[in-house]
Amino acid sequence: MSDNKLVIKDDHKITIKTVANHVTDRLRQEIIDGVYKIGEHITVKNIVNKYGVSEMPVREAFQCLKGEGLLEVQQYKGARVLSINVRDASNIYDIRRMMELLIMSEVVTKEYDEHFIEELRRINSLFDLCQSKEEMNIQYQDVNNQFHYYMFSLCDNNRAKDMYVFYSGLLKALKKRYPNEIDEMKQAIAEHEEIIYSLSKRDQVKLEKVLTQHALRAKNELIRKMKISE
Structure with missing residues (x-):
């Protein structure tokens, strides 16, 4: 076969x-x-x-x-x-970032308890089980999506969530071609912890700032790799 x-x-x-x-x-x-x-x-x-x-x-x-x-x-x-060029990738990241900010602006106003926060910590800790760069890259996108989608579970804006998932599919494919480095993934994990902390304190201003930094860093890393390969 x-x-x-x-x-x-x-x-x-x-x-x-x-x-x-x-x-x-x-x-x-x-x-x-x-x-x-x-x-x-x-x-x-x-x-x-x-x-x-x-x-x-x-x-x-x-x-x-x-x-x-x-x-x-x-x-x-x-x-x-056709193809996805650097400008396309940048636009995709920007649209997805705006959807995430919209979703999370609703989530932070919802009633959630310590279980919600602890579950986010548990998901983020799954990265620690990876023993190598290759294994971490394989697991990273799935665990990363699991983290973000669990946060979104409290949001009722299904159209925004659908758009986020749609553009995440394109970025996941791009990330397979341009894999993350260990330092990038560790930075993302640390940023997740800041997101969790902001949610635990219900600090909407801090949450928006951390989410924006998280998305822009990932975008800039991908664009840098795409430009190198041109």
């Missing part, structure tokens, strides 16, 4: 939507990693044969990646590959 095939087992009862998510994630990562050249033409048939899936999830993936600005879909002709 080829490693390039996406294996879908019937006994797992995976839905078409789930398959489409897998196809979207894989194709997004390949585009960002440069597997396909900018301007290259790809067809539904190409991806069906490569991934070993049916046409429907591939068509869904094409439409999703069109919405993300990674594909220009041409009716009856497949799609043309």
